Amino acid sequence: MRIAFAISAIVVLAACAAAPTEPVASMAAPAAAPAPKALEITEASFGCIRDMTAVRGFYVSNLLGNIDATVAAANAGEGAKYPVGSVVQLVPGEAMVKHPAGYDAATNDWEFFELDVKPGQPTKIRVRGTTQVVNQFGGNCLSCHAPAVKYDMVCEQTHGCLPIPITPVMSRAIQKTDPRCAPTALADDEKAALAQLMAMLGAARPAAGQ
Numbered sequence: 001m002r003i004a005f006a007i008s009a010i011v012v013l014a015a016c017a018a019a020p021t022e023p024v025a026s027m028a029a030p031a032a033a034p035a036p037k038a039l040e041i042t043e044a045s046f047g048c049i050r051d052m053t054a055v056r057g058f059y060v061s062n063l064l065g066n067i068d069a070t071v072a073a074a075n076a077g078e079g080a081k082y083p084v085g086s087v088v089q090l091v092p093g094e095a096m097v098k099h100p101a102g103y104d105a106a107t108n109d110w111e112f113f114e115l116d117v118k119p120g121q122p123t124k125i126r127v128r129g130t131t132q133v134v135n136q137f138g139g140n141c142l143s144c145h146a147p148a149v150k151y152d153m154v155c156e157q158t159h160g161c162l163p164i165p166i167t168p169v170m171s172r173a174i175q176k177t178d179p180r181c182a183p184t185a186l187a188d189d190e191k192a193a194l195a196q197l198m199a200m201l202g203a204a205r206p207a208a209g210q
Protein backbone atom coordinates (compact mmCIF):
# COMPACT_ATOMS: atom_id res chain seq x y z
CA MET A 1 0.00 0.00 0.00
CA ARG A 2 2.71 2.38 1.11
CA ILE A 3 4.86 1.43 -1.86
CA ALA A 4 1.96 1.87 -4.27
CA PHE A 5 1.29 5.29 -2.78
CA ALA A 6 4.94 6.29 -3.08
CA ILE A 7 5.00 5.21 -6.70
CA SER A 8 1.84 7.09 -7.58
CA ALA A 9 3.20 10.16 -5.78
CA ILE A 10 6.36 9.96 -7.87
CA VAL A 11 4.29 9.65 -11.06
CA VAL A 12 2.24 12.71 -10.09
CA LEU A 13 5.37 14.70 -9.28
CA ALA A 14 6.93 13.65 -12.58
CA ALA A 15 3.77 14.70 -14.42
CA CYS A 16 3.82 18.11 -12.71
CA ALA A 17 7.47 18.62 -13.50
CA ALA A 18 6.75 17.81 -17.13
CA ALA A 19 3.80 20.19 -17.37
CA PRO A 20 5.58 23.36 -18.55
CA THR A 21 6.97 21.56 -21.57
CA GLU A 22 3.49 20.40 -22.71
CA PRO A 23 2.58 21.66 -26.18
CA VAL A 24 0.71 24.98 -26.15
CA ALA A 25 -2.09 23.41 -28.22
CA SER A 26 -3.33 21.57 -25.14
CA MET A 27 -4.20 24.93 -23.56
CA ALA A 28 -6.42 25.85 -26.50
CA ALA A 29 -8.62 22.82 -25.93
CA PRO A 30 -8.84 22.22 -22.20
CA ALA A 31 -10.02 18.78 -21.27
CA ALA A 32 -13.64 18.62 -20.09
CA ALA A 33 -14.16 18.11 -16.37
CA PRO A 34 -13.69 14.40 -15.72
CA ALA A 35 -16.99 12.51 -15.59
CA PRO A 36 -17.74 11.17 -12.10
CA LYS A 37 -16.19 7.76 -11.83
CA ALA A 38 -18.73 4.97 -12.17
CA LEU A 39 -19.32 2.99 -9.00
CA GLU A 40 -18.60 -0.71 -9.32
CA ILE A 41 -21.01 -2.83 -7.32
CA THR A 42 -20.50 -6.59 -7.17
CA GLU A 43 -21.73 -9.45 -5.03
CA ALA A 44 -18.71 -8.81 -2.79
CA SER A 45 -20.21 -5.38 -1.99
CA PHE A 46 -22.78 -7.10 0.24
CA GLY A 47 -22.37 -9.11 3.44
CA CYS A 48 -23.82 -9.72 6.90
CA ILE A 49 -26.39 -6.95 7.39
CA ARG A 50 -25.43 -6.53 11.06
CA ASP A 51 -21.86 -5.60 10.09
CA MET A 52 -23.34 -2.40 8.64
CA THR A 53 -24.17 0.68 10.78
CA ALA A 54 -27.59 0.57 12.45
CA VAL A 55 -29.75 3.68 12.07
CA ARG A 56 -33.09 3.39 13.84
CA GLY A 57 -34.61 0.24 12.24
CA PHE A 58 -32.38 -0.09 9.17
CA TYR A 59 -28.71 -0.44 8.25
CA VAL A 60 -26.33 1.69 6.17
CA SER A 61 -22.78 1.45 4.85
CA ASN A 62 -20.72 3.25 2.23
CA LEU A 63 -18.77 1.43 -0.48
CA LEU A 64 -16.37 4.39 -0.79
CA GLY A 65 -15.71 4.62 2.93
CA ASN A 66 -17.78 7.78 3.36
CA ILE A 67 -19.84 6.31 6.20
CA ASP A 68 -20.07 9.54 8.22
CA ALA A 69 -21.80 11.35 5.35
CA THR A 70 -24.16 8.40 4.84
CA VAL A 71 -25.11 8.35 8.52
CA ALA A 72 -25.53 12.14 8.46
CA ALA A 73 -27.95 11.78 5.52
CA ALA A 74 -29.85 9.05 7.34
CA ASN A 75 -30.28 11.44 10.26
CA ALA A 76 -31.04 14.52 8.16
CA GLY A 77 -34.82 14.11 7.85
CA GLU A 78 -36.53 16.03 5.06
CA GLY A 79 -34.12 17.13 2.31
CA ALA A 80 -31.75 14.23 2.98
CA LYS A 81 -29.29 13.54 0.17
CA TYR A 82 -27.31 10.34 0.52
CA PRO A 83 -23.69 10.52 -0.77
CA VAL A 84 -22.37 8.33 -3.58
CA GLY A 85 -21.54 4.81 -2.40
CA SER A 86 -24.30 4.69 0.24
CA VAL A 87 -25.82 1.24 0.80
CA VAL A 88 -29.17 1.05 2.60
CA GLN A 89 -30.82 -2.17 3.76
CA LEU A 90 -33.82 -3.08 5.89
CA VAL A 91 -33.58 -6.84 5.28
CA PRO A 92 -30.72 -9.01 3.97
CA GLY A 93 -32.49 -9.73 0.67
CA GLU A 94 -33.01 -6.16 -0.56
CA ALA A 95 -30.66 -3.21 -0.92
CA MET A 96 -30.40 0.20 -2.54
CA VAL A 97 -27.03 1.70 -3.51
CA LYS A 98 -26.34 5.32 -4.51
CA HIS A 99 -24.51 5.94 -7.80
CA PRO A 100 -22.86 9.18 -8.96
CA ALA A 101 -25.21 11.93 -10.19
CA GLY A 102 -26.50 11.26 -13.69
CA TYR A 103 -26.91 7.51 -13.23
CA ASP A 104 -30.74 7.61 -13.29
CA ALA A 105 -32.77 10.73 -12.52
CA ALA A 106 -35.98 8.71 -12.00
CA THR A 107 -34.53 6.90 -8.98
CA ASN A 108 -32.46 9.80 -7.59
CA ASP A 109 -29.42 7.78 -8.79
CA TRP A 110 -30.28 4.77 -6.61
CA GLU A 111 -29.84 1.25 -7.92
CA PHE A 112 -32.18 -1.37 -6.42
CA PHE A 113 -31.07 -4.92 -5.66
CA GLU A 114 -32.76 -8.23 -4.86
CA LEU A 115 -30.20 -10.47 -3.16
CA ASP A 116 -30.07 -14.19 -2.47
CA VAL A 117 -28.58 -14.92 0.93
CA LYS A 118 -27.89 -18.47 2.02
CA PRO A 119 -25.92 -19.94 4.95
CA GLY A 120 -22.25 -20.49 4.16
CA GLN A 121 -22.52 -18.98 0.67
CA PRO A 122 -21.52 -15.62 -0.71
CA THR A 123 -24.32 -13.17 -1.49
CA LYS A 124 -25.83 -13.55 -4.97
CA ILE A 125 -27.42 -10.69 -6.89
CA ARG A 126 -30.74 -11.97 -8.22
CA VAL A 127 -31.98 -8.76 -9.83
CA ARG A 128 -30.52 -5.27 -10.09
CA GLY A 129 -31.45 -2.06 -11.85
CA THR A 130 -33.57 1.05 -11.53
CA THR A 131 -37.19 1.57 -12.57
CA GLN A 132 -37.87 -2.07 -13.55
CA VAL A 133 -36.81 -3.94 -10.42
CA VAL A 134 -39.56 -5.81 -8.60
CA ASN A 135 -39.25 -7.71 -5.33
CA GLN A 136 -40.12 -11.37 -4.85
CA PHE A 137 -43.77 -10.47 -4.33
CA GLY A 138 -43.98 -8.63 -7.66
CA GLY A 139 -43.88 -5.14 -6.11
CA ASN A 140 -41.89 -2.51 -7.99
CA CYS A 141 -39.25 -1.00 -5.68
CA LEU A 142 -39.48 2.48 -7.15
CA SER A 143 -43.30 2.68 -7.18
CA CYS A 144 -43.39 2.09 -3.45
CA HIS A 145 -40.35 4.21 -2.59
CA ALA A 146 -40.97 7.21 -4.87
CA PRO A 147 -43.40 8.99 -2.51
CA ALA A 148 -40.42 9.40 -0.12
CA VAL A 149 -38.54 11.54 -2.64
CA LYS A 150 -38.06 14.30 -0.03
CA TYR A 151 -36.16 11.75 2.05
CA ASP A 152 -34.09 10.57 -0.94
CA MET A 153 -36.48 7.60 -1.45
CA VAL A 154 -35.88 6.18 2.03
CA CYS A 155 -39.29 5.08 3.34
CA GLU A 156 -39.12 4.14 7.00
CA GLN A 157 -42.64 4.14 8.40
CA THR A 158 -43.56 7.79 8.06
CA HIS A 159 -42.23 9.04 4.71
CA GLY A 160 -45.39 8.36 2.68
CA CYS A 161 -44.38 5.10 0.95
CA LEU A 162 -46.81 2.34 0.12
CA PRO A 163 -46.76 0.10 3.20
CA ILE A 164 -45.25 -3.37 3.49
CA PRO A 165 -46.77 -6.10 5.69
CA ILE A 166 -43.51 -6.42 7.66
CA THR A 167 -43.65 -4.94 11.16
CA PRO A 168 -40.56 -3.40 12.79
CA VAL A 169 -40.24 -6.46 15.08
CA MET A 170 -40.36 -8.74 12.03
CA SER A 171 -37.64 -6.66 10.35
CA ARG A 172 -35.47 -6.95 13.44
CA ALA A 173 -36.01 -10.72 13.56
CA ILE A 174 -35.10 -11.01 9.86
CA GLN A 175 -31.96 -8.93 10.43
CA LYS A 176 -30.99 -11.14 13.38
CA THR A 177 -31.41 -14.31 11.28
CA ASP A 178 -29.31 -13.15 8.31
CA PRO A 179 -27.67 -16.49 7.42
CA ARG A 180 -24.39 -14.75 6.55
CA CYS A 181 -23.95 -13.46 10.12
CA ALA A 182 -22.85 -15.28 13.26
CA PRO A 183 -25.96 -16.63 15.03
CA THR A 184 -27.51 -14.46 17.71
CA ALA A 185 -30.38 -15.08 20.14
CA LEU A 186 -33.90 -13.91 19.31
CA ALA A 187 -36.11 -12.28 21.93
CA ASP A 188 -39.53 -13.87 22.46
CA ASP A 189 -41.39 -11.17 20.53
CA GLU A 190 -38.94 -11.62 17.63
CA LYS A 191 -39.51 -15.39 17.61
CA ALA A 192 -43.26 -14.82 17.52
CA ALA A 193 -42.89 -12.25 14.73
CA LEU A 194 -40.81 -14.67 12.68
CA ALA A 195 -43.40 -17.44 13.09
CA GLN A 196 -46.12 -15.00 12.03
CA LEU A 197 -44.04 -13.99 9.00
CA MET A 198 -43.49 -17.61 7.97
CA ALA A 199 -47.22 -18.28 8.23
CA MET A 200 -47.89 -15.16 6.14
CA LEU A 201 -45.38 -16.19 3.45
CA GLY A 202 -46.73 -19.75 3.40
CA ALA A 203 -50.26 -18.46 2.86
CA ALA A 204 -49.10 -16.04 0.17
CA ARG A 205 -47.29 -18.69 -1.88
CA PRO A 206 -49.24 -21.96 -1.79
CA ALA A 207 -48.72 -22.56 -5.53
CA ALA A 208 -44.95 -22.30 -5.20
CA GLY A 209 -45.04 -25.06 -2.58
CA GLN A 210 -43.00 -23.04 -0.11
Ligand code: HEC
Binding pocket: 057, 058, 088, 089, 090, 091, 094, 095, 096, 112, 113, 114, 133, 134, 135, 136, 138, 139, 140, 141, 142, 144, 145, 153, 154, 155, 156, 157, 161, 162, 163, 164, 166, 167, 168, 171
Ligand atom coordinates in the same frame (compact mmCIF):
# COMPACT_ATOMS: atom_id res chain seq x y z
C1 HEC B 1 -45.09 -2.45 -1.26
C2 HEC B 1 -44.14 -1.34 -1.24
C3 HEC B 1 -42.66 -1.62 -1.32
C4 HEC B 1 -41.98 -2.35 -2.27
C5 HEC B 1 -42.54 -3.09 -3.46
C6 HEC B 1 -40.58 -2.25 -1.92
N1 HEC B 1 -40.42 -1.51 -0.78
FE1 HEC B 1 -38.67 -1.16 0.17
N2 HEC B 1 -39.69 -0.39 1.74
C7 HEC B 1 -41.04 -0.10 1.75
C8 HEC B 1 -41.39 0.46 3.05
C9 HEC B 1 -42.77 0.94 3.49
C10 HEC B 1 -40.21 0.48 3.82
C11 HEC B 1 -40.05 0.95 5.25
C12 HEC B 1 -40.40 -0.18 6.20
C13 HEC B 1 -40.05 0.07 7.61
O1 HEC B 1 -39.20 0.91 7.91
O2 HEC B 1 -40.62 -0.60 8.47
C14 HEC B 1 -39.16 -0.05 2.94
C15 HEC B 1 -37.82 -0.12 3.31
C16 HEC B 1 -36.80 -0.40 2.45
C17 HEC B 1 -35.41 -0.19 2.72
C18 HEC B 1 -34.82 0.41 4.00
C19 HEC B 1 -34.76 1.94 3.88
C20 HEC B 1 -36.11 2.58 3.79
O3 HEC B 1 -36.49 2.97 2.67
O4 HEC B 1 -36.80 2.68 4.83
C21 HEC B 1 -34.73 -0.57 1.59
C22 HEC B 1 -33.25 -0.51 1.36
C23 HEC B 1 -35.69 -1.05 0.64
N3 HEC B 1 -36.96 -0.93 1.18
C24 HEC B 1 -35.37 -1.52 -0.61
C25 HEC B 1 -36.33 -2.02 -1.50
C26 HEC B 1 -35.99 -2.70 -2.74
C27 HEC B 1 -34.59 -2.89 -3.26
C28 HEC B 1 -37.16 -3.09 -3.30
C29 HEC B 1 -37.37 -3.86 -4.58
C30 HEC B 1 -36.56 -5.06 -4.77
C31 HEC B 1 -38.23 -2.64 -2.42
N4 HEC B 1 -37.68 -2.00 -1.33
C32 HEC B 1 -39.57 -2.84 -2.65
C33 HEC B 1 -41.93 -0.31 0.73
C34 HEC B 1 -41.66 -1.10 -0.38
